[in-house]
Amino acid sequence: MxxxxxxxxxxxxxxxxxxxxxxxxxxxxxxxxxxxxxxxxxxxxxxxxxxxxxxxxxxxxxxxxxxxxxxxxxxxxxxxxxxxxxxxxxxxxxxxxxxxxxxxxxxxxxxxxxxxxxxxxxxxxxxxxxxxxxxxxxxxxxxxxxxxxxxxxxxxxxxxxxxxxxxxxxxxxxxxxxxxxHGCLAGMYPFANDQARFLFHREELTSLHYTPHEEYRCTVTMMSGLPGAGKDTWLARERKGLSVVSLDAVREELDVSSTDNQGQVIQAAREQCRERLRVHRDFAFNATNLTALMRKRWIDLFADYHARVEIVYVEPPIATILRQNKEREAAVPESVIRRLIDKIEVPTLAEAHALRLVG
CATH class of the missing domain: 1.10.3210 (Hypothetical protein af1432)
Incomplete structure (x- = not known):
């Protein structure tokens, strides 16, 4: 006891x-x-x-x-x-x-x-x-x-x-x-493939016995994590050379603060994603993406272009996040990060074709 x-x-x-x-x-x-x-x-x-x-x-x-x-x-x-x-x-x-x-x-x-x-x-x-x-x-x-x-x-x-x-x-x-x-007492249900699982959770799979083709036109690596978690560092180390659509970069280009209205930023980022999706180019989408609803809005876009979606969630200890955030050129106020912590919905395999949790 x-x-x-x-x-x-x-x-x-x-x-x-x-x-x-x-x-x-x-x-x-x-x-x-x-x-x-x-x-x-x-x-x-x-x-x-x-x-x-x-x-x-x-x-x-x-x-x-x-x-x-x-x-x-x-x-x-x-x-x-x-x-x-x-x-x-x-x-x-x-x-x-x-x-x-x-x-x-x-x-x-x-x-x-x-x-x-x-x-x-x-x-x-x-x-x-x-x-x-x-x-x-x-x-x-x-x-x-x-x-x-x-x-x-x-x-x-x-x-x-x-x-x-x-x-x-x-x-x-x-x-x-x-x-x-159904063979899922000790482990995950044995879906025919990742696409079948992806469609099942989107309620688009017509039958559990159906094996959909996995003819992805490209792969989108969706980053998820608090500001300062190390998403940029992970991409530089694990996806070296991969094209990146970053909300922070778009804000800088448009000279829009993270506390301003983000409509213009989102619109520009979606267009950058579409440009890559149209030519079937692999890329990473780098933003906080902390809630399932927020992620779904982007994943819906990627799925419309038949992309394979992998989510990488990065969460080192909170003390590390706060320290790394302070070292960033555009640091986010600590009070904002602590509010975001309460909103986190850690991604699951129900959302994408693949998931990686990085502690």
Whole structure:
């Protein structure tokens, strides 16, 4: 229980102790009590001893952080008199990223835990999904391990006192069985190729059995990361000689500050991208690209020209980013960078043909 004892002393644990829960789902009481019960249930899973130590630690941290967002989201329903915590998993995922970043957790492991926290509540409601159940399981296989998600859902269900039968374990076993049937319990669904996965997540794949041609006209390397993260340095080292469309360079050319209206900058950068796409020329698109929506707007453009898109996300320690930013000719105010940190949505394989996380 060493990890749990450590967690109990952290500043984010106290709000969980003070946060009550709906008695119909959590008769055991506050969020921290439930957290401790889930943590213990993780260690009692029949599969737990056979897991690697890394997998064990991942599950333990998911147990600690899966409901960390409840104190900030719990509200009392005036009509029913019951408490609820809308979007607590989304808030919890952001908290998990910040906590694990401060602990120095490596980038892939951190994001795996973040995604498990974000989607920990999905397995019990597989049949209620707006998507086809099979597609829901396949979609998440690109973000996390369905096996670990299933095992955590078991622990989460067992780590509570409730009279409700709606959260029985049968739906969880259905999630596992669906993942097994489609070959994505322990790993990502075996798409026919990268283009099939790309089209699937864009909801443009007509059938999982269809194998689309991978006749890319060029490759676009989309850089993503905070100002000062080292995107230029990575490109100079790993993509030497590659043509680059840079928002910073466009701003300099147009004499537009980063705090000014960016409409003219975006328009000019899109035209520079089109010029390269029209002649099927490989290039890098270098900007912060910190949110999925921001990236999608550019990826839509690249996809219209049948380009292969690889995303490279660069995130060294925050202290390194702040230091490197100060050394830049056009340094961004530290207050701006700290605000941007809260907006980061780390790219996933659901967005592009390839993904590289650079810590």
């Amino acid at each position: 060493a990890i749990f004892d450590w967690a109990g002393k952290q500043p984010w644990a106290e709000p969980m102790r003070r946060c009550g829960q709906d008695a119909q789902w959590h008769a055991e009481g506050d969020v921290w009590t439930h957290t401790g019960m889930v943590y213990e249930q993780v260690t009692r899973l029949a599969e737990y001893p056979a897991l690697s130590r890394l997998e064990q630690v991942i599950l333990l941290f998911v147990a600690l952080l899966h409901d960390a967002g409840k104190p900030a989201t719990t509200v009392l329903d005036a009509e029913t008199g019951r408490t609820r915590s809308p979007k607590h998993s989304l808030v919890g995922a952001g908290m998990a990223r910040e906590i694990l970043r401060e602990l120095g957790c490596d980038l892939p492991t951190r994001e795996h835990i973040v995604n498990l926290v974000r989607y920990h509540g999905r397995p019990p409601y597989l049949l209620d999904s707006r998507r086809d159940p099979e597609q829901e399981v396949i979609r998440l296989s690109c973000l996390l391990s369905n096996r670990l998600l299933y095992l955590f859902a078991l622990a989460d269900t067992r780590g509570r006192h409730t009279a409700e039968m709606a959260r029985a374990e049968d739906p969880l076993h259905l999630w596992r069985d669906t993942a097994v049937e």
